[in-house]
Every structure is written in structure tokens, then in C-alpha cells.
Amino acid sequence: MSIAMQGSLFDSSVSAPELGELGATVRRTELTAGAWIDVRPGWLGGADELFTRLVDVVPWRAERRQMYERVVDVPRLVCWYGEEDRLPDPVLEQAKAALSAHYRDELGEPFLTAGLCFYRDGRDSVAWHGDTIGRSKTEDTMVAILSVGEPRSLLLRPRSGGESLRFHLGHGDLLVMGGSCQRTWEHAVPKTARPVGPRISIQFRPRGVA
Numbered sequence: 001m002s003i004a005m006q007g008s009l010f011d012s013s014v015s016a017p018e019l020g021e022l023g024a025t026v027r028r029t030e031l032t033a034g035a036w037i038d039v040r041p042g043w044l045g046g047a048d049e050l051f052t053r054l055v056d057v058v059p060w061r062a063e064r065r066q067m068y069e070r071v072v073d074v075p076r077l078v079c080w081y082g083e084e085d086r087l088p089d090p091v092l093e094q095a096k097a098a099l100s101a102h103y104r105d106e107l108g109e110p111f112l113t114a115g116l117c118f119y120r121d122g123r124d125s126v127a128w129h130g131d132t133i134g135r136s137k138t139e140d141t142m143v144a145i146l147s148v149g150e151p152r153s154l155l156l157r158p159r160s161g162g163e164s165l166r167f168h169l170g171h172g173d174l175l176v177m178g179g180s181c182q183r184t185w186e187h188a189v190p191k192t193a194r195p196v197g198p199r200i201s202i203q204f205r206p207r208g209v210a
């Protein structure tokens with residue numbers, strides 16, 4: 001598959017993927033009902049290079065999914081890596097280890113799985129949902145999302161109603177949803193008619209969270 005991506009095409013300084021610090025560069029926002037998000041813009045340098053690699057090496061699958069009574073196309077490509085699976089790029093193994101170290105005391109367990117989503121253009125999306133399959137239905141946990149490629153909006157809104165928050169995530173940005181976020185808030189990557197380039201998100205989760 002060949003994807004032309006704005007920004008990197010004429011960029012002579014294309015650099016190898018490399019993670020920056022976490023530590024004090026991570027900015028926390030407390031949400032309602034015991035939910036929070038951490039944001040670390042540009043955590044992964046050389047993110048466009050990782051995007052290009054992932055487009056090629058990941059065995060992307062188109063999925064169909066049961067939605068209530070209907071089976072619908074999932075408008076994005078996906079690939080899931082379980083805890084025994086080798087991730088498709090060494091820098092993603094490093095990211096998983098760095099996140100596990102950074103959140104060790106607070107989370108009490110490592111990030112073990114990685115879900116990858118490929119939003120090819122503005123028609124690809126994910127509808128409002130919480131990641132509530134498994135323990136996250138009843139327990140506090142964390143889902144860490146690394147974004148590469150062109151930015152897309154990730155929206156968050158409280159299940160109890162209220163304003164939504166919008167983040168533009170791409171080019172190596174990190175966003176971590178924590179606390180009760182999966183149970184008490186929802187998130188979405190909405191479709192857009194604006195011309196947007198392709199984005200890949202990598203979601204790291206602990207065991208039993210999906």
C-alpha cells in the first residue's frame with residue numbers, strides 16, 4: 001500500500017523513530033467522576049517514519065462487528081497484538097516498556113497488549129464508546145494511545161452528559177486515559193469531511209482490558 005503523507009514528502013530531515021522523556025513532560029487533566037487524561041505532545045520523534053513502516057509491515061485487517069442486532073463494517077483497519085506477540089516495530093516494544101515503567105506505581109501492572117488502528121482518511125472513524133470489554137467495565141485502569149501520521153480529532157465526553165473535549169493527535173503524540181475514564185466517559189474519532197491525511201493509533205492496555 002502506498003500512502004502519500006503531507007509533511008514528510010519533502011522533508012529532508014526524516015529521522016528514525018525515537019522516544020522522548022515522559023516524567024515531568026506529561027500533563028494531567030482531572031476530569032469528572034474520577035477520570036483523568038495525561039497528554040504528552042510529540043513523545044515519539046521520527047513518528048512519520050514509524051507511520052510509513054507500520055503501513056507496510058502490519059497485517060492490517062478489515063473487520064466486521066456485531067453492533068447490537070446488526071453486523072456492520074468497522075470503518076478503519078485494525079490489528080491486535082496479544083501479550084505473547086512481538087510488536088511490529090522495536091520502538092513500540094520500547095514504548096510499552098517506557099509506559100509500564102512510568103505508570104508502574106499508579107497502575108500496579110504493566111501494559112501488555114497493543115491494538116493498532118489505521119484511519120486511512122476522513123471516512124474512517126470510531127464511534128462513541130468506552131473500552132469496557134473486560135475488567136475496565138468495573139475497575140479503574142489505563143489505556144495509553146500513541147498516534148502517528150496526520151493528526152485526527154479524538155473527542156471525550158462524560159457519560160452523564162456535558163461538553164466534550166477535543167484533542168488533535170498525530171505525529172508522535174501520547175494521550176493516556178486513566179482512572180474511571182472507560183466507565184464514566186466515552187471517546188470517539190469522528191468522521192470528517194475536511195481533507196485529512198492518514199493516521200495510525202497504537203493503544204497499549206493492561207491484561208484483560210479491551
Ligand SMILES: O=C(O)CCC(=O)C(=O)O
Nearest residue numbers: 117126131145154189201
Ligand atoms: O484511534 C484512537 O485514538 C482511538 C481508538 C479507540 O478508541 C479504540 O480502538 O478503542
Ligand SMILES: [Fe+2]
Nearest residue numbers: 129130131187
Ligand atoms: Fe477506545
